[in-house]
Amino acid sequence: MKRINRGAMTPLLFARRSLFAVLLATGLAGCSFHTEPPTFTASGYIADQGINRLWRQDDDQNHPQTLINVYSPYRGKQTVITRYEYQDNHLSQIRETRDGPDAETVQLRLDQQGDVSFMQRQHASGREKLSADDIERYKYQARAVLELSETLRAGQVTLMQGRWNQGVITACNGETVSPRFGAYSQVWLAKRASRANDRLGLAWLSAPEGTELLLVANEDFCRWEPKPGNL
Numbered sequence: 001m002k003r004i005n006r007g008a009m010t011p012l013l014f015a016r017r018s019l020f021a022v023l024l025a026t027g028l029a030g031c032s033f034h035t036e037p038p039t040f041t042a043s044g045y046i047a048d049q050g051i052n053r054l055w056r057q058d059d060d061q062n063h064p065q066t067l068i069n070v071y072s073p074y075r076g077k078q079t080v081i082t083r084y085e086y087q088d089n090h091l092s093q094i095r096e097t098r099d100g101p102d103a104e105t106v107q108l109r110l111d112q113q114g115d116v117s118f119m120q121r122q123h124a125s126g127r128e129k130l131s132a133d134d135i136e137r138y139k140y141q142a143r144a145v146l147e148l149s150e151t152l153r154a155g156q157v158t159l160m161q162g163r164w165n166q167g168v169i170t171a172c173n174g175e176t177v178s179p180r181f182g183a184y185s186q187v188w189l190a191k192r193a194s195r196a197n198d199r200l201g202l203a204w205l206s207a208p209e210g211t212e213l214l215l216v217a218n219e220d221f222c223r224w225e226p227k228p229g230n231l
Helices: 005-032 132-154 183-194
Strands: 040-046 050-058 064-073 080-087 090-098 104-110 116-123 126-128 158-165 168-171 199-207 210-217
Touching: 040 132, 040 158, 040 199, 050 132, 050 158, 050 210, 064 132, 080 132, 090 132, 104 132, 116 132, 183 199, 183 210
Parallel strands: none
Antiparallel strands: 040 050, 050 064, 064 080, 080 090, 090 104, 104 116, 116 126, 158 168, 158 199, 199 210
16 A cells, blocks of 8 residues: 555644644533443544554443554555453453564453463464563553544544445445545545546545545455444
8 A cells, every 4th residue: 555645644634633623622521522422433543654443342331342453554565453352441452463474463361450361472483472562562552542542532533434436435334425535635536546447445534624535445445344333
């Protein structure tokens, strides 16, 4: 998946504006936000070298049950899928899968105190234990992603995915939609479509302040998109 020069900057600016709005919304939430957030949410954000898409399932008390982060790099094809599972509002398991030529799987299980009860890294040449630094890094990332999902949800930054077919965009729920992408994103999308038999997979962010195209790929994201109750 290629990085686009201006296209990469545009989503980044959007993310910065969105996070500013989110911080403002979070500051006002204590006195003005009375609606319970949905138990299933999808969002996304920009990383240094790629795009992260988040799906989160909560229980009825709005405590996290499952959080999935799918990282797609701008360069290369090594998608990283990290699954966080929670019990009684405590992180209980981390499972990360990297595909591509250097495919590997990392698994951590934690007790109620946050101590590791099981760990391993598995790749083509065998299995090995994780270092203490690796463990702390995975635990830190888990906290950071959960906090960011809270912030994005408070700011109503929502991830949408769908299919482009000859100029028509159909969301994964089957609804025909017309997201208002910026002029540059529209030109970029048209160029990609002309090189892909006019069939593409799309991912975009929608927020109160606007819409921004995140990903365009020769892949049908709807085939594997998580659904409520099936995360």
